[in-house]
Amino acid sequence: xxxxxxSLHNPTVKNLVKLRQRRARxxxxxxxxxxxxxxxxxxxxxxxxxxxxxxxxxxxxxxxLLQRARVAGITLQEVSAAVFHKIGYGDNxxxxxxxxxxxxxxxxxxxxxxxxxxxxxxxxxxxxxxxxILRSADAAGVTGLIVCDSQxxxxxxxxIRASQGAFCTVPIASATAPEVLxxxxxxxxxxxxxxxxxxxxxxEIDLRLPxxxxxxxxxxxxxxxxxxxxxIRIPMAGQVDSLNVAQAASILLFEAVRQRRQDQxxxxxxxxxxxx
Amino acid sequence: xxxxxxSLHNPTVKNLVKLRQRRARxxxxxxxxxxxxxxxxxxxxxxxxxxxxxxxxxxxxxxxLLQRARVAGITLQEVSAAVFHKIGYGDNxxxxxxxxxxxxxxxxxxxxxxxxxxxxxxxxxxxxxxxxILRSADAAGVTGLIVCDSQxxxxxxxxIRASQGAFCTVPIASATAPEVLxxxxxxxxxxxxxxxxxxxxxxEIDLRLPxxxxxxxxxxxxxxxxxxxxxIRIPMAGQVDSLNVAQAASILLFEAVRQRRQDQxxxxxxxxxxxx
Numbered sequence: 001x002x003x004x005x006x007s008l009h010n011p012t013v014k015n016l017v018k019l020r021q022r023r024a025r026x027x028x029x030x031x032x033x034x035x036x037x038x039x040x041x042x043x044x045x046x047x048x049x050x051x052x053x054x055x056x057x058x059x060x061x062x063x064x065l066l067q068r069a070r071v072a073g074i075t076l077q078e079v080s081a082a083v084f085h086k087i088g089y090g091d092n093x094x095x096x097x098x099x100x101x102x103x104x105x106x107x108x109x110x111x112x113x114x115x116x117x118x119x120x121x122x123x124x125x126x127x128x129x130x131x132x133i134l135r136s137a138d139a140a141g142v143t144g145l146i147v148c149d150s151q152x153x154x155x156x157x158x159x160i161r162a163s164q165g166a167f168c169t170v171p172i173a174s175a176t177a178p179e180v181l182x183x184x185x186x187x188x189x190x191x192x193x194x195x196x197x198x199x200x201x202x203x204e205i206d207l208r209l210p211x212x213x214x215x216x217x218x219x220x221x222x223x224x225x226x227x228x229x230x231x232i233r234i235p236m237a238g239q240v241d242s243l244n245v246a247q248a249a250s251i252l253l254f255e256a257v258r259q260r261r262q263d264q265x266x267x268x269x270x271x272x273x274x275x276x
Numbered sequence: 277x278x279x280x281x282x283s284l285h286n287p288t289v290k291n292l293v294k295l296r297q298r299r300a301r302x303x304x305x306x307x308x309x310x311x312x313x314x315x316x317x318x319x320x321x322x323x324x325x326x327x328x329x330x331x332x333x334x335x336x337x338x339x340x341l342l343q344r345a346r347v348a349g350i351t352l353q354e355v356s357a358a359v360f361h362k363i364g365y366g367d368n369x370x371x372x373x374x375x376x377x378x379x380x381x382x383x384x385x386x387x388x389x390x391x392x393x394x395x396x397x398x399x400x401x402x403x404x405x406x407x408x409i410l411r412s413a414d415a416a417g418v419t420g421l422i423v424c425d426s427q428x429x430x431x432x433x434x435x436i437r438a439s440q441g442a443f444c445t446v447p448i449a450s451a452t453a454p455e456v457l458x459x460x461x462x463x464x465x466x467x468x469x470x471x472x473x474x475x476x477x478x479x480e481i482d483l484r485l486p487x488x489x490x491x492x493x494x495x496x497x498x499x500x501x502x503x504x505x506x507x508i509r510i511p512m513a514g515q516v517d518s519l520n521v522a523q524a525a526s527i528l529l530f531e532a533v534r535q536r537r538q539d540q541x542x543x544x545x546x547x548x549x550x551x552x
Contacts, residue, residue, distance in 0.1 A: 247523060
């Protein structure tokens with residue numbers, strides 16, 4: 001039986017606090033997972049959780065989670081409420097916190113199953129947007145999310161939180177933009193670049209083809225490397241000159257879902273129709 | 277010429293700080309507008325701006341905005357950089373801040389033009405979500421946003437900021453859910469309720485009809501009052517059990533846009549198709 005950590009000066013506690021910073025996460029190649037919901041998904045998806053910290057107060061509430069972690073060979077470490085207050089995140093921490101290894105996330109490790117649909121984010125700044133895109137990517141059943149030159153790391157606690165657990169259900173890769181461009185071209189995946197000035201509307205594109213959606217940074221959009229690919233726009237009826245990047249990604253992803261579902265169900269839903 | 281405000285103890289300065297709180301906004305029926313971009317849209321849309329605060333440093337950069345405000349009869353009040361630091365919002369304030377009257381927002385004041393498309397939010401908690409919905413509503417060209425029983429007020433600074441100015445381009449009304457339900461029924465508007473458990477997919481609905489999309493609170497969804505209306509769902513392929521409410525609203529709104537655009541352009545885009 002491992003002893004309960006009660007000291008705020010315990011080196012493990014100090015390190016868990018440090019892991020809220022990117023530098024420590026990058027150096028140690030670790031990621032923090034806050035909350036029971038995300039941890040359930042992490043265990044279910046065999047995300048490489050190493051240690052699970054919990055308080056005595058929640059041991060009964062999350063008995064299933066703790067048992068599942070135990071069976072998976074994950075170290076369980078009880079901490080006092082005061083220690084959890086220090087290491088937990090947000091206003092209402094659940095009383096459970098996991099530490100996991102950062103998956104390597106090479107392009108080559110992305111799954112090759114099914115009809116490819118990738119989201120590529122380039123230079124995104126806001127963790128909340130990256131998290132929201134992950135959540136929509138999960139719902140849309142994408143093949144993978146590819147992160148290029150992000151200003152925020154994918155393992156930022158606010159990405160993890162906004163993703164509601166999708167960080168461990170969506171295959172994720174990181175690479176430079178040139179690497180991603182080469183990789184997509186070699187696989188003959190149509191490369192669709194969200195660009196407000198594009199002449200072609202996204203609904204005019206056959207998204208039943210293997211596709212990658214390139215989403216640029218909040219203020220500056222995509223870089224020049226994508227300028228030879230297919231620009232697509234979302235029609236804007238209003239006066240605000242752009243959509244939030246996560247909203248735009250969701251709209252594009254679910255148009256792909258719509259077209260692909262219609263294709264599957266064309267026989268049974270004659271009222272529906274297919275593009276082209 | 278009005279004298280520059282340089283004292284942090286000036287009662288106007290103290291009141292501007294107070295207006296960051298809902299209680300003061302509600303009592304005084306005022307709203308703060310941060311930043312040049314939002315103020316440009318406010319003036320362009322004759323939003324009832326009363327006073328515009330600015331620093332000498334930005335008077336040249338925003339000369340157009342100040343001139344436009346002057347012509348519109350808005351009081352211009354210069355403040356010192358130290359005062360602006362106190363009254364401005366966020367990390368990089370522009371050096372311009374407006375105070376406006378809160379529009380009354382009665383249902384009866386919503387425009388009756390065109391083919392109705394309303395978004396109704398019920399019990400939303402997060403200002404960022406309400407702001408993001410406003411931004412997508414602007415882009416989709418909705419007839420109006422109707423806010424019921426919101427946990428956050430529509431004039432919260434984070435709503436204003438996330439909306440990127442859409443708070444003054446989208447017609448907004450506030451009412452109780454029963455009032456909204458009656459109002460929509462009287463106008464024969466189909467009432468579509470976003471519900472994860474619905475059997476009908478949103479793409480199977482004819483959104484070219486006058487429509488209202490009912491979006492429930494982040495955790496609890498819609499209230500029982502909507503249970504006799506038409507439930508619709510967004511198909512979820514992943515493991516996370518719900519979409520963010522702002523993402524869901526954007527997906528539904530742009531499906532309506534898609535169907536309505538196809539209807540308009542059916543003659544010129546034979547490759548496209550129309551539902552039903």
